[in-house]
Amino acid sequence: MTAASEVAGRAAVVCGVGAALPPHIVTNADLTARLDTTDEWIRSRTGITQRHVAGVDLSTTDLAVHAAAQALADGEPVTVEAVVVATTTPDRCCPATAPAVATRLGLTGVPAHDLAAGCTGFLYALATAAGLIAADTAQAVLVVGADRLATLPDPEDRTTVPLFGDGAGAVVLRRGGADEAGALGPVVLGSDGTGADLIRAPRPGALYMDGAEVFRHAVDRMSTASRQAASAAGWNVTDIDRLIPHQANSRITSFVARQLGIPDDRRLGNVGDVGNTGAASLPLLLARSAADGRLEPGHRTLLTAFGAGLTWGATTLTWPGLSPTRRPEGAGHDR
Ligand code: UT7
Numbered sequence: 001m002t003a004a005s006e007v008a009g010r011a012a013v014v015c016g017v018g019a020a021l022p023p024h025i026v027t028n029a030d031l032t033a034r035l036d037t038t039d040e041w042i043r044s045r046t047g048i049t050q051r052h053v054a055g056v057d058l059s060t061t062d063l064a065v066h067a068a069a070q071a072l073a074d075g076e077p078v079t080v081e082a083v084v085v086a087t088t089t090p091d092r093c094c095p096a097t098a099p100a101v102a103t104r105l106g107l108t109g110v111p112a113h114d115l116a117a118g119c120t121g122f123l124y125a126l127a128t129a130a131g132l133i134a135a136d137t138a139q140a141v142l143v144v145g146a147d148r149l150a151t152l153p154d155p156e157d158r159t160t161v162p163l164f165g166d167g168a169g170a171v172v173l174r175r176g177g178a179d180e181a182g183a184l185g186p187v188v189l190g191s192d193g194t195g196a197d198l199i200r201a202p203r204p205g206a207l208y209m210d211g212a213e214v215f216r217h218a219v220d221r222m223s224t225a226s227r228q229a230a231s232a233a234g235w236n237v238t239d240i241d242r243l244i245p246h247q248a249n250s251r252i253t254s255f256v257a258r259q260l261g262i263p264d265d266r267r268l269g270n271v272g273d274v275g276n277t278g279a280a281s282l283p284l285l286l287a288r289s290a291a292d293g294r295l296e297p298g299h300r301t302l303l304t305a306f307g308a309g310l311t312w313g314a315t316t317l318t319w320p321g322l323s324p325t326r327r328p329e330g331a332g333h334d335r
Contacts, residue, residue, distance in 0.1 A: 012130035014182040016075020016172030019287035020066035022054040047250025051165030051275030063168035064146035071170040081138035083112040086121030086279035118307025121279035127187040140174040147278030152207040165275030169283025182320030185233035189313040199308035221312035223259040229314035246305035247271035
């Protein structure tokens with residue numbers, strides 16, 4: 001039988017956070033110049049005013065490395081023993097992104113793999129990393145969410161082009177006690193393949209999305225998963241200081257907060273500045289909010305996401321004493 005103290009020592013504790021965005025910004029005005037749309041429509045239907053878009057010189061691997069390097073540099077000094085990269089837009093079908101990310105960070109030899117779960121990928125990766133720690137495979141795991149979703153829409157499709165942007169975010173998880181600040185609570189995850197056709201991209205440039213139906217599922221699934229994760233952590237929803245929802249549309253996150261009874265000033269967001277960045281969305285928002293003070297040590301924080309698959313999830317943590325030194329603007333070379 002496992003002693004209680006040993007179980008407590010197998011929790012996964014967030015001890016570093018970082019993010020990276022491509023330097024090139026595409027504004028709503030840039031889009032109205034080439035698509036049959038308006039700034040007013042995009043803002044009022046989605047909350048988005050601009051998105052960062054990577055050029056051909058900035059790959060998903062590059063973005064992942066920049067975000068991870070910041071998480072490692074700004075966090076507690078730990079020895080990373082595994083790498084998980086959540087992405088729907090790897091640079092190639094084979095090999096996976098994570099081994100290349102690990103090697104570029106000087107971590108050659110550690111277990112490293114990719115994970116695809118749409119915009120919920122980061123939460124799936126957190127659960128996977130917590131499992132690697134619980135299984136004694138690694139004492140510390142680098143978890144990256146990196147996507148170049150701007151590559152997925154048909155460039156002529158006004159219904160999807162305005163929604164998506166590129167970016168990456170990362171956290172470092174280390175083994176620790178369940179009562180420590182930063183310890184992940186239970187991670188609630190789910191999927192429903194009957195909705196596979198609602199968001200699908202058989203290849204880059206050919207994204208199809210049933211926006212209204214996805215909207216409805218997103219509100220419903222994120223609200224339900226959030227309640228389940230809060231309850232599994234022993235929290236009342238009224239205990240939640242900060243709601244960190246996946247950033248696809250500010251109307252969706254507003255509905256989720258309302259359904260949960262969480263006051264709007266506790267709902268954090270950055271979709272206006274970055275659009276929907278897929279698996280990067282949650283860690284990007286964590287890094288930005290920690291840097292600008294909207295997320296403070298001690299805040300009881302609930303993360304939730306929804307994405308293609310369909311997939312969804314939620315988890316909790318009390319935010320630790322972490323604040324990245326830089327805002328996540330400008331991935332590396334040409335900010
Ligand atoms: O990460 C998870 C995956 N994604 C999401 O969670 C996204 C979920 N869905 C949404 O965010 C929203 O459904 C959208 C933003 C995609 C669309 O908003 P909506 O309020 O559901 O609009 P709609 O699709 O019902 O379209 C309303 C109208 C249509 O015109 P008609 O048929 O009423 O004449 C569209 O053709 O708006 C039109 N429209 C546009 N008009 C100007 C669609 N895109 C545009 C556009 N500019 N860019």
